[in-house]
Amino acid sequence: MKANRKVGIVGWGVYVPKWRVRSEELAREWGRDWNRYAAGIMVQEKSVPGIDEDAFTIAYESSINALKRAHIEASKLRAVYVGTESKPYAVKTTATMLIEALGAGGERRLTTGADYEFACKAGTEAIQAVIGLIGSNMIDYGLAVGADTAQGAPGDALEYTAAAGGSAYILGPAADSVAVIKASLSHVTDTPDFWRRQHEHYPAHTRAFTGGPAYFKHIMTAAKELMNFIGTKPEDYDYAVFHQPNGKYPLRVGTRLGFTPDKVKPGLITPYIGNTYSGSALVGLSAVLDQAKPGQRILVVSFGSGAGSDAFHIEVNDGIEEVQNLAPKTLNYVNRKEYVDYTTYARYRRMIRMLHDFSSY
Amino acid sequence: MVYIVGVGLTNVGNHWNKSLRHLAVEASLKALESCNKNIDYIVVANALSGVVNGQENLGSYVATHLGKIGLPAVKIEAAGASGGAAVLLASSLVSSKMADRVLVVGVEKVTDYTALEDSNSALSTSIDSEYEAFHGGTLDAMHALVMRAYMWKYNVSKEEFSYLPLLMHENAVDTPHAQLRFKLKPESYSSSPVIAEPLTMLDLAPLGDGAAAVVLSKDAEGSNGNAEIVSSGQATDSISLYRRRDLTEMPSIRTAFKRAMENTNFKPDFYIIHDYSSIMGYIAVEELGLAERGKASRLFSSGEANRDGPVPINPEGGLKARGNPVGATGVYQVAEAYLQVTGRADGWQVKGAMSGLTLGIGGIGSNSVVHLVRGV
Amino acid sequence: MWAYWQSVPAHWREIPARYRLEGGRCMDCGYIMLPKEDICPVCGSKNIETVILPRKGKVLNYTVVWNALRGYEYYTPYVLAIIELEDGSRIMAQLTDISPSEAKKGMEVEMVLRKTKVSGESGIIAYSYKFRPVIR
Numbered sequence: 051m052k053a054n055r056k057v058g059i060v061g062w063g064v065y066v067p068k069w070r071v072r073s074e075e076l077a078r079e080w081g082r083d084w085n086r087y088a089a090g091i092m093v094q095e096k097s098v099p100g101i102d103e104d105a106f107t108i109a110y111e112s113s114i115n116a117l118k119r120a121h122i123e124a125s126k127l128r129a130v131y132v133g134t135e136s137k138p139y140a141v142k143t144t145a146t147m148l149i150e151a152l153g154a155g156g157e158r159r160l161t162t163g164a165d166y167e168f169a170c171k172a173g174t175e176a177i178q179a180v181i182g183l184i185g186s187n188m189i190d191y192g193l194a195v196g197a198d199t200a201q202g203a204p205g206d207a208l209e210y211t212a213a214a215g216g217s218a219y220i221l222g223p224a225a226d227s228v229a230v231i232k233a234s235l236s237h238v239t240d241t242p243d244f245w246r247r248q249h250e251h252y253p254a255h256t257r258a259f260t261g262g263p264a265y266f267k268h269i270m271t272a273a274k275e276l277m278n279f280i281g282t283k284p285e286d287y288d289y290a291v292f293h294q295p296n297g298k299y300p301l302r303v304g305t306r307l308g309f310t311p312d313k314v315k316p317g318l319i320t321p322y323i324g325n326t327y328s329g330s331a332l333v334g335l336s337a338v339l340d341q342a343k344p345g346q347r348i349l350v351v352s353f354g355s356g357a358g359s360d361a362f363h364i365e366v367n368d369g370i371e372e373v374q375n376l377a378p379k380t381l382n383y384v385n386r387k388e389y390v391d392y393t394t395y396a397r398y399r400r401m402i403r404m405l406h407d408f409s410s411y
Numbered sequence: 412m413v414y415i416v417g418v419g420l421t422n423v424g425n426h427w428n429k430s431l432r433h434l435a436v437e438a439s440l441k442a443l444e445s446c447n448k449n450i451d452y453i454v455v456a457n458a459l460s461g462v463v464n465g466q467e468n469l470g471s472y473v474a475t476h477l478g479k480i481g482l483p484a485v486k487i488e489a490a491g492a493s494g495g496a497a498v499l500l501a502s503s504l505v506s507s508k509m510a511d512r513v514l515v516v517g518v519e520k521v522t523d524y525t526a527l528e529d530s531n532s533a534l535s536t537s538i539d540s541e542y543e544a545f546h547g548g549t550l551d552a553m554h555a556l557v558m559r560a561y562m563w564k565y566n567v568s569k570e571e572f573s574y575l576p577l578l579m580h581e582n583a584v585d586t587p588h589a590q591l592r593f594k595l596k597p598e599s600y601s602s603s604p605v606i607a608e609p610l611t612m613l614d615l616a617p618l619g620d621g622a623a624a625v626v627l628s629k630d631a632e633g634s635n636g637n638a639e640i641v642s643s644g645q646a647t648d649s650i651s652l653y654r655r656r657d658l659t660e661m662p663s664i665r666t667a668f669k670r671a672m673e674n675t676n677f678k679p680d681f682y683i684i685h686d687y688s689s690i691m692g693y694i695a696v697e698e699l700g701l702a703e704r705g706k707a708s709r710l711f712s713s714g715e716a717n718r719d720g721p722v723p724i725n726p727e728g729g730l731k732a733r734g735n736p737v738g739a740t741g742v743y744q745v746a747e748a749y750l751q752v753t754g755r756a757d758g759w760q761v762k763g764a765m766s767g768l769t770l771g772i773g774g775i776g777s778n779s780v781v782h783l784v785r786g787v
Numbered sequence: 788m789w790a791y792w793q794s795v796p797a798h799w800r801e802i803p804a805r806y807r808l809e810g811g812r813c814m815d816c817g818y819i820m821l822p823k824e825d826i827c828p829v830c831g832s833k834n835i836e837t838v839i840l841p842r843k844g845k846v847l848n849y850t851v852v853w854n855a856l857r858g859y860e861y862y863t864p865y866v867l868a869i870i871e872l873e874d875g876s877r878i879m880a881q882l883t884d885i886s887p888s889e890a891k892k893g894m895e896v897e898m899v900l901r902k903t904k905v906s907g908e909s910g911i912i913a914y915s916y917k918f919r920p921v922i923r
Contacts, residue, residue: 068884101862102883102901102917110900138912147914151806151900378922386922388886404860532791532857541801542822543879545904546915547852547859552867555850563892607867608851608887653869653879654820654828658848 051178051234053185058227058367059219060122060191063115064336065108066215066323066383069098071395073210079392080205091210092297096324098390099199099214101398105134106144108329109197110151112218115377117152119228120220122191127154127220129183129192130163133172133328134216135246135253136199137165154193169244170293171354172196173217173328178234178360180221191222196328203252204401211296213324215383217332228370229339229348232363235276237268244355255355261299264357269293269303272359273351280363284308288346291317291334293353295325300334309349316341317348322384335364337380342366413502413640414787416512416626416633417446418746423590423621423734425522431464432476435518438622439477442514446626446633452510453477453484456497456517458738458773459533460486464520473516483510490537491685492645493517494741495771495780498625499643505627512629517742518622530618534737537774539651551615551688553652553775555607558690560658562609565705569609572689573600574711576613576731579686582718583728585759590619590734614689616729621736623743631787636753640745641677641766641783644670648777659705661691661776664698668770671781679783680764681723681751683744685772686730695770696724723761726751741771745782752786791858793906798913805915806900808840810876819876842898843921844872851887858904866890870918884919895921 072095077084088094099108109132117124130152132144145163148154155161166172166179173196180192197216202208224230243264246253256264269292277283284290290309292300297320304314317334320326326333331352338348348364396402419441421434429437435455443450455469466472470484487497494517501513521530531551535544538553561567576595583589595613603611631637646666649655671677682699686692693707701722702710710716716724727733727747730740748767750756761767766785772778803809804822811823815832821840826833849868852859859865866882868890882890883901896918904913 100884100901102903104902104912106914107899107901147806150802151914153807382922400861526857527854528857528860531854535856541797544856545913546880546917547855547862547865547867547903548879549852549854549856551854552850552852555852556848556867556869559850560848604853605851606854608853610850649828651879653877 053181055185055187056224056230057181057184057221058224058230060222060227061116061120061220061373062217062336062339063112063119063377064217064333064380064383065111065115067097067099067103068386068388069100069398070095070387070389071098071392072389075392076209090298092321093211093324094321096211096213097215098395098398103199103214104138105136105197105199106138106147108199108214108216109144109148109195109218112197112216113148113152113193113195116193116218116220118377119373122220122222124152124154125156126191127152127193128161128189129180130154130161131166131176131179131194133166133168133176133194133196134198135167135169135172135327136201168358169355170295170327170330171352171358171360173332174352174360177219177221178236181231181234184221184223191220194219194221196332198327198329200325200327201252206252208253208255211325213326215323215326215333216329217336219332227367228373229364229366232365233276233280235272235279235361236358237272237275238358239268241357243357260355264355265295265299265353266303266306268357268359269351269353270307272361273307273349276361276363282363286347287313287349289316289338289348290314291331291338291348291350293331293351294318294320294334295330297321319380319384333380339370340374340379340381342370344368344370412629413505414628414631414633415638415640415745415749415784416448416628416631417442417635418749419445419624420588420743420746421622422588423619423736426620429620431460431466431518431520432472434520434620434622435473435516436476438518438624439473439514439516442624442626445635448512448626448628448632450512450514450626451482452504452513453479453482454497454501454513454515455484455486456494456515456738456742457486457519458488458490458493459519459521462533462536463524488738489778490773491687491737492741492771492773492778492780493738494744495769495782496645496741498742498745498782499645499780501627502640502643505629513627514624515627515742516622516624517739519736519739520620521618521737522620542651543653549607550775551610552607554688554690555610556652557658557775558610558688561690561693564659567705567708570601571708572614573597574708575686575689575692576600578711578716579725579729579731582726582759583732586727586733587758589728589732590617591732610688616687616731616735619734619736621734621739621743623739623746625742625746625749636755637787638749638752639785639787641785642671642675643780643782644668645780646670650774650777652775659694661694661698661779663776663779664695664770664772667779667781668699671783675783677766677783679766679768681726681761681767683725683727683748683767683769684729685740685770686725687735687772691772691776692729695772699770718759718761726756726761727759741780744769744771745784748784752784791906793904793911793913795911798911808842808898808916810838810840811835812838819874821876821878840876841873844870844896846882846890846892846894846896847871847877848892849882849890851890858906868918870896881917882919883917897921
């Protein structure tokens, strides 16, 4: 897909909570030897949201960081979309709170706002929507965020990866941007590899089935179709960023598509903080933008269970280096950490309940 | 002229089998019996009945249960200063001839919810609810902030705050209506649990149920002794602690004191002050001019503040050991001053005392009331 | 009910202050306040303009709360601080992302938006400013 008016990234920002729990500690709690699982998961530790954090507070701080890099006031934002599968409210849009906190849409709050849900690709789906609004001249600037406090059931394999974090993107006319989104493409099928039913706390998944027919099939289709559409090959790209449910899949899908690991690794953040779900590929893209040079090309392909992928071809503009240091970088957040043990992790994730606990949710 | 002609007290403590009305009636009847007079106005002092007991309109409530339906009656609320404020306004009813004889009854029933979180929530209504309590601020946390500021400013150690609780407990042993009638060991203070750092449990007064009543009259007509309310003063400070420039001062105290002392050369023989916490007790004596700034602890460690010392402070045991029935506390203070100056503080008497000062404080020093009481 | 159940309108009307540090500045004496008042608490002027307060400041004083209010039990122990913002204004707020022992006088802090009061499983989530050590 190509927009009538060219659209680009005006500002980006990331946020990762400071708390970490080591995979080894999670395994220890369940009497397992982490060394026997490490190679299969390739996540050393994961971020844990603080007791007062949720997808909104994560979306807020990443958006504040995106605004620091953008040259526009929040009042200029005319679309605010939050992609998440851990909405603080089942019914009440996270975007309403984000719009209010940022002052988007000016004093009269003249902006569209909505939450997107598409498992781990809700954030990139929000980007597609904003591209459409800007590309069609309906608005000039919009904000798309992917943020999650992902749920992994106690003792489940997901417990090793389900993490918290997010990334926010302010999009605008390409002429104002630090990176142009030259083209995008989406691919969606009905593939139930992972889901969470209404009123359930934790998602269910299908283990190996989440790989072949889900993750690999959708990412590869979207990536190939996009490259086909614009006539590029893997060697034309300096970076490839894929959805990263663990540390292993992105490298494998990169190899299958013909990307060398050195192009995938700069945007591979999950091994250090876990899978931030709607934030996953977008946090990876932020890490790449934090270090990208003008003229470089980036391929981003997300994946959301259920299932689908969004692919983006991005070219970095002059001027990116001037904004890279205007907000904390992805690695600043990755390296800002304090470890908690399983008990504290369980308390922060509200797995432990108090008697008369009026503050729980 | 306004005279105290009779008083009545209940013990302070956990009155599991008594409700707000039982306590109010018990103290009121004792006061009325002690002077054997009729009244024509009721003023109720209370701070928390709305939030803790779900009962307001305490004027009608007390009049009803006291068998005085028809009398004019009203509740006065100023958090911990409610009692002092009620006495002040009741005395103005008498001096302005709006009433001849007023029953002031302070009552608080705080033990029906037994969790600390509940009493903290109730007490936090005395601070800024939207910009302090909303952020998790408790009244105790406000005292902790003040204590920290005082420790920093005057380089005072935590142990130096032990002298006030130690003396209060010692005094309360002799006070029949006191809540905590036992001595405290210095090592108990040191190992006391932290409530809000650096404030620990033994810095704080215990909450207790209780009621105190005084009968005010235009004449010294009491059959069991009379005392004159020589003068009174009241002042406020910002409800919000975070907006104050210097946390170690409580200007409402010195202003209330100054207002009470205008046009009188009153010299108190003892002081009954509002020691919600050890730090508040220290700041109170400094604001009253009894100690230099930052040096209040010496007053308590040197023996000067003892019941038989030159500046007796809280001879009954203060809030710390007599107990703190919040909105009733100020009425207890005035009743206790009356018992002292009429020579009837049996066992806890300040020898030869003829004049006393009471200081009630609401919130974190945001409302202060001073009364000067003299035996006649 | 009142103690732990956050009133919706009572939180809603404070959102400008709680989300964005929207306060007031007295145009006569210069006093900066949060929230914005109708009357300047310092000089009594009614001439108050709306200003957004700075997001950074330093800790003037703090306490660690172990015995909380209803509705704040799960967060204990938490740090409650008086903070002086860069424009000299003062506010009270929780410090977050720190262990109680890390709180220090003079610590440089910045505003974040966090869950402050959550009304059970079915009430609203009241978010507001908290402060954490500045990320460098």
